[in-house]
Amino acid sequence: MTTWRSTGQGATGVELADTDRSLVLTLACPDQPGIVLEVARFLADHGYSILESQQFRDARTSRFFMRVQFEPVQEGAPDVQALRQAFAGVGGRLLMTWQLTRAADRARVLIMVSREGHCLNDLLYRSSIRDLHIEVAGVVSNHPDLAVLADNYEVPFHHVPVTPETRSVAERRVLELVDELDIDLVVLARYMQILSDEMCRKLDGRAINIHHSMLPSFKGARPYHQAYERGVKLVGATAHYVTADLDEGPIIEQEVARIDHSMSAAQVTALGRHNECLALARAVGLHAEHRVLLDGARTIVFR
Numbered sequence: 001m002t003t004w005r006s007t008g009q010g011a012t013g014v015e016l017a018d019t020d021r022s023l024v025l026t027l028a029c030p031d032q033p034g035i036v037l038e039v040a041r042f043l044a045d046h047g048y049s050i051l052e053s054q055q056f057r058d059a060r061t062s063r064f065f066m067r068v069q070f071e072p073v074q075e076g077a078p079d080v081q082a083l084r085q086a087f088a089g090v091g092g093r094l095l096m097t098w099q100l101t102r103a104a105d106r107a108r109v110l111i112m113v114s115r116e117g118h119c120l121n122d123l124l125y126r127s128s129i130r131d132l133h134i135e136v137a138g139v140v141s142n143h144p145d146l147a148v149l150a151d152n153y154e155v156p157f158h159h160v161p162v163t164p165e166t167r168s169v170a171e172r173r174v175l176e177l178v179d180e181l182d183i184d185l186v187v188l189a190r191y192m193q194i195l196s197d198e199m200c201r202k203l204d205g206r207a208i209n210i211h212h213s214m215l216p217s218f219k220g221a222r223p224y225h226q227a228y229e230r231g232v233k234l235v236g237a238t239a240h241y242v243t244a245d246l247d248e249g250p251i252i253e254q255e256v257a258r259i260d261h262s263m264s265a266a267q268v269t270a271l272g273r274h275n276e277c278l279a280l281a282r283a284v285g286l287h288a289e290h291r292v293l294l295d296g297a298r299t300i301v302f303r
């Protein structure tokens with residue numbers, strides 16, 4: 001269970017102050033003996049000390065995954081580009097897919113909403129107190145209702161209406177904003193429009209949706225009503241990466257709450273809003289700290 005802190009610490013307590021000099025390396029490759037040794041030796045040889053390291057071998061696919069956070073022993077800012085060039089030799093030899101980033105760099109986020117504002121409100125607040133290592137660069141909505149929320153946090157609000165006839169034009173506008181604002185992550189915070197296959201391809205691995213059910217149960221629209229009619233005893237929320245297959249993307253985080261026969265659909269929905277905010281905020285925070293690695297249809301989460 002992640003404990004939220006407002007002291008600028010990340011999901012698991014590693015300091016994430018903007019003055020943080022540490023770097024994060026994430027990698028995936030075919031498994032073989034000695035990968036951790038190779039990475040550790042590379043970092044030691046280049047004058048870096050490891051702060052945190054996690055790894056996992058997926059026995060199903062014989063693929064190896066690793067997240068290591070480290071900082072330079074010597075004073076001064078690390079030369080990230082030089083380190084990337086040096087690591088390319090190790091990465092190439094071990095057939096790695098890898099990423100090397102500055103831990104202090106906040107993920108630039110574009111939040112997409114429709115009419116439900118609870119997740120937007122939660123993310124804006126958590127970002128404002130630096131509970132999430134993100135910078136909300138803008139809000140996009142197909143309705144004007146939530147502009148006041150973005151205005152309260154001085155975040156630019158972009159009203160991009162969507163109809164069946166204008167869907168492609170609307171998506172082109174969103175992609176323009178992704179480029180113009182140098183967005184790292186798009187968050188669908190109860191955005192109630194289905195993204196086209198092309199949009200999903202362009203945002204592959206960098207768009208997170210909150211679905212208000214425990215997927216794979218109750219996909220599609222009105223999941224609370226589906227669950228209520230089914231008489232479930234637990235309702236949930238699922239944060240997942242967006243793919244062309246609606247609500248089928250790799251799951252990042254889930255949250256549940258108990259309900260019973262005496263509760264109305266409105267009471268269930270109100271309880272569900274808490275789940276949605278928790279699951280989405282955790283997923284965004286984990287992604288922003290490069291703690292989520294894609295493993296086919298699944299994710300590996302290094303909390």
Ligand SMILES: Nc1nc2c(c(=O)[nH]1)N[C@@H](CN(C=O)c1ccc(C(=O)N[C@@H](CCC(=O)O)C(=O)O)cc1)CN2
Nearest residue numbers: 191192193194195209210211220221242243244246247
């Ligand atoms: N390509 C994808 N697009 C979206 C996903 C996804 O996983 N892949 N998640 C949805 C969110 N969502 C459930 O979480 C969802 C949103 C909207 C609908 C839907 O039927 N929308 C209708 C229009 C409804 C309206 O106008 O109010 C539609 O788009 O025709 C189902 C599920 C976000 N997008």
